[in-house]
């Protein structure tokens with residue numbers, strides 16, 4: 001009898017702007033592998049990679065599964081067929097990649113590649129040379145090779161800090177039609193399951209965040225920190241169309257996994273996701289379009305930081321920063337453009353570490369009648385307009401301006417979050433705790 005092995009399979013780049021979704025194709029593979037009797041060892045992994053990669057379709061997500069089976073070639077052939085079918089249905093407008101390997105193939109170099117993919121821009125060449133060094137990794141690309149980067153990165157991300165997402169899929173006959181999901185029931189579910197689910201809707205704008213808007217097969221995705229709570233939340237949502245199936249993923253969404261890497265300003269590169277500490281060098285200004293900009297400096301260089309209009313009330317905090325404040329910021333780096341000739345760091349969070357005192361110097365108050373005096377000119381002293389007394393030696397008075405802001409972490413509202421953004425309520429929470437894999441709940445077929 002062939003020996004049973006722990007296998008890992010990963011996929012990326014099945015989305016096109018008009019059809020498909022990498023998680024959906026994986027769900028079809030899971031269905032097929034279920035039917036041949038593989039034993040899944042964990043929830044499928046949905047790994048969000050550097051969100052600032054310019055060639056991503058949507059949220060730069062790649063997926064993988066880990067399971068036990070004895071026939072690697074059979075699994076590869078099943079997955080290959082499913083990926084090829086999806087690729088054809090997407091009119092070959094994506095460049096998918098599929099990888100299958102044994103657990104032993106997950107070595108240091110692949111782990112490092114996975115970590116780098118969270119915040120750097122990686123090359124196909126590096127992915128291919130790693131794969132080549134492991135002669136037992138099976139892989140296939142379709143229409144191009146760029147998908148290999150995401151697929152290799154998803155294969156080995158340990159998801160040390162993680163959350164979960166229950167993704168519910170539509171029947172193919174409904175793809176492209178308006179989603180029939182009751183908004184009120186989503187808000188109610190959100191309130192009842194808080195803080196175990198997150199970013200279901202944005203209370204500030206009233207916008208529902210669990211339903212996408214494109215032609216993709218996803219009806220909705222509920223994010224949270226407990227798979228069982230997600231199933232409970234799922235049952236609270238009223239849906240007025242037939243559902244195909246759902247799959248629960250373990251994911252690095254909501255963990256800031258892309259912002260764990262510290263940079264000096266002179267090391268910051270375009271399209272990277274970075275974390276930088278520095279001093280505010282210019283007071284923030286707001287432009288006509290509602291975007292807020294300021295300069296940040298450290299001992300190596302300076303960079304322009306931006307909080308764009310969609311970050312809404314987050315901008316009000318940023319506007320309160322003053323020259324000399326010591327802060328840490330995290331976000332994506334936009335390359336120089338014709339309009340903004342330097343790199344711009346788009347803020348995804350702001351951690352105020354210390355605030356400078358803000359003050360002004362004013363003319364002294366008349367010691368006799370308590371009215372503010374008038375200056376008689378530089379170094380000539382002051383005069384009280386009421387009692388006409390002159391005070392040649394009185395100094396100016398320092399007035400402290402209240403800052404109305406405190407040290408701490410600030411983030412944009414949910415509608416401006418990226419998939420990886422850590423919600424405020426999860427700062428300080430241990431997101432490393434694993435929910436034991438429950439094979440009875442992770443996949444459910446309805447129609």
Ligand code: ATP
Pocket residue numbers: 012013014015016021022023049050053055056057058059060061062094116117118119120121122123146147148149150151
């Ligand atoms: P979805 O989130 O809906 O799955 P997507 O945004 O993931 O869509 P893709 O079609 O997967 O879009 O495109 C992202 C592409 O970028 C993939 O081909 C992937 O291999 C590549 N990629 C991912 N991370 C990096 C990285 N750090 N450096 C270079 N390329 C990357």
